[in-house]
Amino acid sequence: MKSLEELRAIREKMQKQIDIRENSADDIRVVVGMATCGIAAGARPVLTAFLEEVAKRELKNVTVTQTGCIGVCRLEPIAEVYVPGEEKVTYVKLTPEKVPRIVAEHLVNHNPVTEYTIGAAE
Amino acid sequence: MNFVRSHILVCTGTGCSSSNSPKIIEAFERELKAQGMDQEARVVKTGCFGLCAMGPVVLIYPEGAFYTHVTPDDVPEIVSEHIVKGRIVQRLLHKEGENAEKVTSLSDTRFYKNQYRIALRNCGVINPESIDEYIGTGGYEALGRALTEQTPQQVIDAILASGLRGRGGAGFPTGRKWQMTHDAVSPDGVKFVCCNADEGDPGAFMDRSVLEGDPHSVIEAMTIAGYAIGAHQGYIYVRAEYPIAVHRLQVAIDQAREYGLLGKNIFETGFDFDLELRLGAGAFVCGEETALMTSIEGKRGEPHPRPPFPANKGLFQRPTLLNNVETYANITWILNNGPDKFAAIGTKGSTGTKVFALGGKITNTGLVEIPMGTTLRTVIEDIGGGCPNGKKFKAAQTGGPSGGCIPASLIDTPMDYDSLGAIGSMMGSGGLIVMDEDNCMVDIAKFFLEFIIDESCGKCSPCRIGTKRLYDLLTKITEGNGTLEDITTIEELCEHIKQSALCGLGQTAPNPVLSTLHHFRDEYIAHVVEKRCPAGVCKNLLHFVIDPGKCKGCTLCAKNCPAGAIMGAVKAPHVIDPNKCIKCGACMDNCRFGAISKH
Numbered sequence: 001m002k003s004l005e006e007l008r009a010i011r012e013k014m015q016k017q018i019d020i021r022e023n024s025a026d027d028i029r030v031v032v033g034m035a036t037c038g039i040a041a042g043a044r045p046v047l048t049a050f051l052e053e054v055a056k057r058e059l060k061n062v063t064v065t066q067t068g069c070i071g072v073c074r075l076e077p078i079a080e081v082y083v084p085g086e087e088k089v090t091y092v093k094l095t096p097e098k099v100p101r102i103v104a105e106h107l108v109n110h111n112p113v114t115e116y117t118i119g120a121a122e
Numbered sequence: 123m124n125f126v127r128s129h130i131l132v133c134t135g136t137g138c139s140s141s142n143s144p145k146i147i148e149a150f151e152r153e154l155k156a157q158g159m160d161q162e163a164r165v166v167k168t169g170c171f172g173l174c175a176m177g178p179v180v181l182i183y184p185e186g187a188f189y190t191h192v193t194p195d196d197v198p199e200i201v202s203e204h205i206v207k208g209r210i211v212q213r214l215l216h217k218e219g220e221n222a223e224k225v226t227s228l229s230d231t232r233f234y235k236n237q238y239r240i241a242l243r244n245c246g247v248i249n250p251e252s253i254d255e256y257i258g259t260g261g262y263e264a265l266g267r268a269l270t271e272q273t274p275q276q277v278i279d280a281i282l283a284s285g286l287r288g289r290g291g292a293g294f295p296t297g298r299k300w301q302m303t304h305d306a307v308s309p310d311g312v313k314f315v316c317c318n319a320d321e322g323d324p325g326a327f328m329d330r331s332v333l334e335g336d337p338h339s340v341i342e343a344m345t346i347a348g349y350a351i352g353a354h355q356g357y358i359y360v361r362a363e364y365p366i367a368v369h370r371l372q373v374a375i376d377q378a379r380e381y382g383l384l385g386k387n388i389f390e391t392g393f394d395f396d397l398e399l400r401l402g403a404g405a406f407v408c409g410e411e412t413a414l415m416t417s418i419e420g421k422r423g424e425p426h427p428r429p430p431f432p433a434n435k436g437l438f439q440r441p442t443l444l445n446n447v448e449t450y451a452n453i454t455w456i457l458n459n460g461p462d463k464f465a466a467i468g469t470k471g472s473t474g475t476k477v478f479a480l481g482g483k484i485t486n487t488g489l490v491e492i493p494m495g496t497t498l499r500t501v502i503e504d505i506g507g508g509c510p511n512g513k514k515f516k517a518a519q520t521g522g523p524s525g526g527c528i529p530a531s532l533i534d535t536p537m538d539y540d541s542l543g544a545i546g547s548m549m550g551s552g553g554l555i556v557m558d559e560d561n562c563m564v565d566i567a568k569f570f571l572e573f574i575i576d577e578s579c580g581k582c583s584p585c586r587i588g589t590k591r592l593y594d595l596l597t598k599i600t601e602g603n604g605t606l607e608d609i610t611t612i613e614e615l616c617e618h619i620k621q622s623a624l625c626g627l628g629q630t631a632p633n634p635v636l637s638t639l640h641h642f643r644d645e646y647i648a649h650v651v652e653k654r655c656p657a658g659v660c661k662n663l664l665h666f667v668i669d670p671g672k673c674k675g676c677t678l679c680a681k682n683c684p685a686g687a688i689m690g691a692v693k694a695p696h697v698i699d700p701n702k703c704i705k706c707g708a709c710m711d712n713c714r715f716g717a718i719s720k721h
Contacts (some may be wrong), residue, residue: 001382002390007364014258020129021183021247034207051127063184066126066208
């Protein structure tokens, strides 16, 4: 170890990896439906796209997790976004291509992408 | 790597390892691969979480779900339900008490809510075998800043200002020890830094858990200490009975050397420091500071009188700084967060936190770290979950064989150096053995004395002969042959040993006897005068009796009696022959009508 800068570089790299172990209540949660219906409709690439996009933008306080079937299988792949203090937003019929926009507009700028939501689909 | 969305933390401390956690890790790795999740979830081996009674424990993030008593057979279900489908496996979640609600998150449990983790901050959070994870939590920052931005005196001043006192038991102010060693003059300029990891008190495992869960925090603190006092070589004296701790320390030392955080020219400042391990061969007395250093020198581990104190003439006759593992584990936190923040925790005379190893008759056996001044009631009733099976709390022993007991009437005593000293107990290194109504206090005093007799090095006669005589007198009492004069003799002998023994081991050996005599004198009197053991432990004073009114003559007791001491016809009340009875209690355990009692 030659300098504090070198040490801090390692720390920053590692912090991103172990941040996940602090579950704070003000995290934004992205929950992807991963039951049989979701997986069959292509939820896995959607989940991976969320993970990739969050990592690329180095977003802190965002956890991407998965859940079972919420009952509207015909609209899968479904993802729900929980921003603390705001109403839950449900996105439907997702594709990996739609994900970057949700991350940029909703997770970063807090403007839900209305045209992808369940309200627009129904 | 960036795709990892879930961390599965599995405890690999000694407790959980002995209940099969390595098999659980294997199962997770196999199952994750089988279900195609090995790119998304990572298995992390961590140190002790503290809730050893619930082991093996598994903690899964980001949900923070805390699973207890996990077996390898549960793993496929956890992976397919929790990791793949995101459904928490309810049946494995930790719950507090039989009817309590299940708790998902660790920080919500009564066990953790009252704790404040400084020395244990990384235990159960990081992988102890990864220096990168330690650096990720801010590790080695304190060392880097001390070397590049602070003078040795500034480091010592910070420790002084924190009010930190030695966590090994005696409670000597750490900053003053550092200052004394810093000021001491060495004939050839050589000084040493040592770490006492020879944790020997029965029921104590605080230091083991720190070394197993966060070895780098001790290594970093010792390097800082080396800079502060002007030493370039350190030794960690660790018990050979702690194989996992020894292994992880060695791994950590090797990693630190590889990163240039140990060795020559650390942070390009010209400061050299290196560490070596020395394994203790299982002698309790080697936890005493002068004996420990004699042992590091390669000689028989025997104590010698002080002064000279180690700060002036210690290891190899050079000024030596010797601190306990937990003391070191506090150092980097103090330097990173500021001494004021540390001093604000706890009480005025005892700042910071203390780790206790909860054992004995307590529901949540394990490791807890609480702010100094927390009452014993909080520790026993809230954090510890009380005595199991609804039994009544009777006393707690702190400080192991050197300490004393705290009776139930003093349960609201704050746990700090001065309050514990004032009631005749001591802080000690942190072993906390809980006793309930079924424990006989004379028997407990005898147990600790027996330990001391085994571990006495034999150099001085008060300890070698005195403790043996004390033991004989206690045995006489528990066998029903004691007299009131014996109690007086015991008290006199205790005073003599306290005043004339050579080292701390002997000087404190009578403490368990004196404190049980002080708080439970009536129990001693009952043994001597009434020839009765109130707790029903001392066999020679026990009598098993069948109540003829309740006995249905089912013959079950007679069939189970290994000594053939029970007689009686079928459907007629039975009788125990006291001359044949060996007081094993088998009859009482087997009676379905509650007709047998012991007195």
